[in-house]
Amino acid sequence: MSSRTIPYTHWAYFPDRSSAEACARDLPDYVIRIQGPEDGRWLLRAGRDVEVGRMVERHREVEEIVVRHGGDYDGGENSRLEGDSAIEGADGES
Template sequence: MTVIPYTHWAYFPDQDSAQHCATDLADFVTRLREQEDGTWLLLAGRDVDTAELPERHGMVEAIVQRYGGAYDGGEVTYLHGKPVADPLITDEESDR
């Protein structure tokens, strides 16, 4: 079993729909950020077994779509050569 920190990305037309989606992703660390165009970015991160990634993508995408969002996939972000689940906490540039 290989566990990695993984962050899903989703965009929403408004803050309310992004917040409701984040509530449904209770087992994730979630962050909301307003974009320059007025849409809202939801980042949802957690440690996941790499064998479960396809299933997790499908689950997160379904929840995002339920709230009118657009799922944009996910990634592992590296900081100083180490994977981090929540790059927004660090306030540093990542090695993406």
């Protein structure tokens, strides 16, 4: 029996780029986008397919990782991040 999955993207904000990057390293099975700074904060989005029955568990796991790295977890949405992980922002990277 296979479980139904949906694409899901978590959102989190960090005070600096290095904190967002450290958090990203603890989410190796996610496609990561880091953008910023905007209003002094860096946005990290982490997306992957998630089993519907494990949504609450995944939220808790990701929130714990975000908080451990000094970020503010802002929930998530049913959406897919396409492509490779990327950092956009300071130092002209995109």
